[in-house]
Amino acid sequence: MGQPALTLFFSYSHKDEPLRDELEKHLKILEREKIISNWHDHKILLGEEWDHQIDDNLRKADIILLLISADFIASEYCWDIEIKVAMERHNAGEVVVIPVILRPVNWKNAPFGKLQFLPKDAAPITSWKNQDEAFLNVSQGIQRSATDLMTKRQQKEQEAKKKASLNQYHQKVQELVINGQISFAAQLILKDLQTEVGLSDIEVETIETAVLKPYQDYQKNLDKYKKAFTHYAAQQYPLTQAAIDDLKQLETYYKLQPSDLEKIVIEFEQQQSENRFFFDIITVNSRGEEISRTTGTAEYFKETLGNNFILEMVSIPGGSFWMGTDNPEIERLCKQYDTDWFRNEKPQHQVTVSLFFMGKYPITQKQWQAIAVLDKVNIDLNPNPSHFTGDNRPVECVNWYEAVEFCQRLSRETGKDYQLPSEAQWEYACRSVNSYQLSVISEELAIEEWNQKYNLPFYRGETITTDLANYDGNYVYADEPKGQYRQETTPVGQFSPNAFGLYDMHGNVWQWCLDDYHANYQGAPRDGSAWTSSDNDTTKILRGGSCNYIPNACRCAFRNLYGLPRDYLSNVGVRVVCAPPRTF
Structure with a gap:
């Protein structure tokens, strides 16, 4: 069977030697088949200690035969030593004890009384009419027990070998795992070990999963x-x-x-x-003279589509501000310019705006072209609509519907929600009360205090100059000197940004907002959302001024209400916003 023979120990009385010898003859076939190897006290060599040899072999035996007779039970040595050790080992699961009834005797209450006896029906061998049949029955029973024991031993050996292989593989995985990962080289080593120790794919996967689980749970x-x-x-x-x-x-x-x-x-x-990114924040007085230059910083992300489209989106922190223009300033403007136009900037009202992202620049012609060639959502887009051409100039001559289509295509391609800014978002972002933002939120300033501290006409301060923005420099807003009138758009980012890091929020091109026309702010939303109606064809809002408008129209609060959604004008462009991704 490919494994060592089982050791069979005869525990008997010397007065039963003839019967033991006869049984040994019947077991000879099992010896020749290497199933068992017999041992009894006649195999003790001269010079060896008798009791030591018996005890040693008794404790090493795989099967112990108790040859039961009156003399066996009467033997002090058999009863006190051999039966005691045999039953202790039997109860510990270390040995198979088989009582063999040789001669009639009362054994019912013996320590081995509950074991399975041989021959069958526990009939004493000497009581059989044909004792050869009795010995045959005993030898067959012993063979069955030996075979069963060898099968169990083989299973145990296989289980032990499998366990050793599993432990070896487990240990090797633990050695090779680095930061919860099994490298490609480690996988090759483990594959060789798997083949060597004969493990299945399921077994190695189970081990690797178990080893990696603490790392994965920790991660x-x-x-x-x-x-x-x-x-x-x-x-x-x-x-x-x-x-x-x-x-x-x-x-x-x-x-x-x-x-x-x-x-x-x-x-x-x-x-x-x-x-x-970092940038200079420039503030001027009413004469257009620089009175401060500080370093600003803003967070942003880059949106890329793999077709030369790169869009930088700046994080605009949430906060509260007073939108519109205060009454004294409105009255001053109406008087100065002899028009009631500025009354559309009232009433001044507090708006709370949530964090959002806004384009660092107006959409450029290169960016427009990259989106215009993509499949449409609702309408076609002209890839080259602009009057003043140049990849880095702002796109213009686009109407409101086309601006919305641009946002819809961009949203589809990126999975983000791109839109035109609401009027509130645009004005909040333009004012960029950055260095005071926390106090604006936390102090909940009254309107008078806010106007005194933060409500300046331009994010530059009390006025602007053509060194700071692209507008019609033939006109002035305050006490600054006249400047340059370029009569065309300039590349985006040519002038320094506001305190949020946004470029060209004053001048260059008007920027579409999502809101519909309303003559004033009565009933306007207070949460920064767009003020819209069910009529998409109604007049839309434009913000920011342009290269051919006077500086007054570039103010943070100025509202251009002449934006018919189908109009194509060489001074109207696009800037986009999107909501921030969820962080928790």
Whole structure:
């Protein structure tokens, strides 16, 4: 059978030697077949310690035959030593004990009384009419037990071998896993080991899954922490003490390593640096003289479509502001320009705007072309509509419907929700009360205080000059000198941005808004949303002024109400916004 023969120990009384010898003859065939190997005290060699040899072989035997007779039961040695050891080993599952009834005797209450006896029906061998049949019955029973025992032993050996192979593979996987990953080289090594130790694909997959699970569970918990960190950091960074305390609870609960948490912070700060740009913020007085120049910074992301389309979207922090123009200023403007036009900028009302992203520049002609050649959503787009041509000039001569189509195509291609800005979003972004943003939100300033602190006509300050924006420099707004009248658009980004990092919010091209025309702000939304109706053909709002308009029209609050949605004008362009992705 390919494995060592089982050791069979005869426990008997010397007075039963003739019967033992006879049984040994009947078991000879099992010896020749290498199923069993007999041992009894006659095999003790001269010079060997008798009791030591018996005890040693008794404790090493696989099968112990108890040859039962009155003399066997009467033997002190058999009863106190051999039967005791045999039953102890039997109860421990270490040996098979087979009582063989040689001669009639009362054995019912013996320690081995509940075992299965031989010959059949526990009939003593000497009581059989044909003792050869009795010995045959005994030898066949022993053979069955030996075969069964060898099968179990073989199974155990196979199980032990399998366990050793599994342990070997498990240990090797643990050695090769780095940061919860099994590299390509490690996979090759493990494949060789799998073949060597004979494991199935399911077995190795189970081991690898078990080894990797703690790493994966830890990583999932680390990702939860990162998600929470990103959530809090998006609200304010550096983190507030309350946010730090909350994150500390997660660190303790998930048993996270400080070194891993440090990596999250470093990654976040690097990403902030990579997704951030710096610029000069220039402020002027009423004479157009520079009175301050500070360094601003803004977060942004790049939208790329793989067709030379790159769109930079700047993060505009949420906040509250007073939209429109205060009554004294409106009256001054109406008197100065002899028109009631400016009354459409009233009543001044508080609006709360949520975080959103806005195009760093007006849409350029190159960007327009990249989207115009894509499949339409509703209407066709002319790839080259502009009067003043140039890849980096703002696209113009596009009507409101085409601007909406551009946003719809961009949304379809990116999976984000791109739109034209609402009037509130546009004015909020234009004013860019950046360095005071937190105080604007937290102080909830009254309208008079807000106007005094922040309600300037331009994001530059009290006026603008043609060194800071592209408009008709033949006209002035305050005390600044006249400037250049370029009579055409200029490439986007030629002039310094506002405090949010947005370029060309004053002049160059008018910018479509999503809102419908309303003569004033009575009933206007307070949440920054667009004020629309069910009639898409109604007049739309334009903001920002243009290269051929006077500086007054470039003010943050100025509303151009002559934007018929089907109009094509050489001074009307597009700027887009989108909602931020969810961080938690």
